[in-house]
Each structure stands twice: as C-alpha cells, then as structure tokens.
Amino acid sequence: MDVHAPHEPIHGVKDFLLHLLTITVGLLIAVGIEGCVELHREHKLVSEARATMREEIQSNSESMNGAVANLEKEDKAIANNVDVLTKLLRNxxxxxxxxxxxxxxxxxxxxxxTAWKTAQTTGALTYMPYAEAQRYASVYHEQQSFLEMQDKILEDEAQFVGVMRKTDFGHGDITKEQASAALEKFGVWQAHLSYLVLSAKVTAEDDKAFLEGRAGPQHMHYDLH
Known part of the structure; x- marks a missing residue:
C-alpha cells in the first residue's frame, strides 16, 4: 500500500483538508479491499478443511465399522485360549x-x-467457531486413543511369541509350565483387547454421530470376562 504526497503545493486549509480527505478515503478503500481478500481466504481455507476432514472421517468410519466386528471375533478367540490354558493348567x-x-x-x-494435521498446520481450525473445532478434536482424539491401544496388542503378541520361543510352545502336548507362561501373556492380551473393543465401538459411534450431525457417545462400557 503506497501513500503519495500531493503533486501540487497546498494553498490554504481547504486544499489541505481536501487532500487529507482524499488520502483517508483511499486508505479506507485499500484496507477494506485487503480485509475482503483476507476474509475470502479464511472462508476458503475453512471450507476446504471441513470438506477434507469430513471425507477423512467418513473413510475412517467405514474402517472402524469393519474393525469392531473383527475385534469381537479376536476377543472371543483370546477368551477361548484363556479357557483352554486354564483347563490345561489344572489337568x-x-x-x-x-x-x-x-x-x-x-x-x-x-x-x-492427514486432513486433520493439515487443518492444524494451516491454521484453519482457528477460523472455525470454538465448538466446531472442539468437535473435530474430539473425533480425532478418540481415533488416536484407539491407535495407541492397538499398539499395546502388538506388544502382547510379541510377548507371546517370546513365550513360544522360550518354552517350545506348540510342539507336542502343552505342559503345565507352558500353559502357565502362556496363560499369563494371554490374560494381559485379553484385558487389552477388551479395552480395544470398547475403544473401537466408541470411535465408530463418535464418527457416525459426527457424520449425522449429533453429539458423540457419553457413556459406554464393556464387561471383562
């Protein structure tokens, strides 16, 4: 924005006021145009963020719906393992x-x-109403909690593989010592998996609630076997 001094000498107060008014009007117009451009940029940024995050949440929702069913099957399988090993430990x-x-x-x-991280990086969330930004944060927080819990199952799986290698588990009849070692690992695995099933259900329901324009779940529980 450039402001130029008058090209001709100012003669009297009238000329001075006229030049001052001209400069003021020019500055106001320039500021107004700049403000409109910035407002348009902000609206476009928010609009794009909303569209990409909704698309991303829709995709994650579909993944979570399938995950819940698979995790429930895995939960039953681990519960069966615990039952079998408990019986072998006794006999x-x-x-x-x-x-x-x-x-x-x-x-x-x-x-x-990716869309969530991009919205944070570009500052799109700062231009949204607070309640809306919080809603997006809640959806992705539940997602992150699920992913972190999922990592614990991978560690449980690795721990069980360690038991297999150490005790030669799975080759021939299972001894009392093998059953005891495996049962301990599967017990932890079962607890983590039960919490993971609950986390998956909360995440799936929260995604669905967001896409339908309603509040997410407030209370959910899961019974440990």
Missing amino acids: PKDKQVQDSNIAADFSIVGLKD
Missing part, C-alpha cells in the same frame, strides 16, 4: 483339551489423519 493330561485350537491372530486397522 495337562486331558487329551480332549490338548487337541483344542489356540489362535493368536491380530489385524492392524489403519486410520487417516
């Missing part, structure tokens, strides 16, 4: 129990957060 010579299947599978669920 390792029970041939029928020895022939039972022990499953230790876990599937990783990937969730997107």
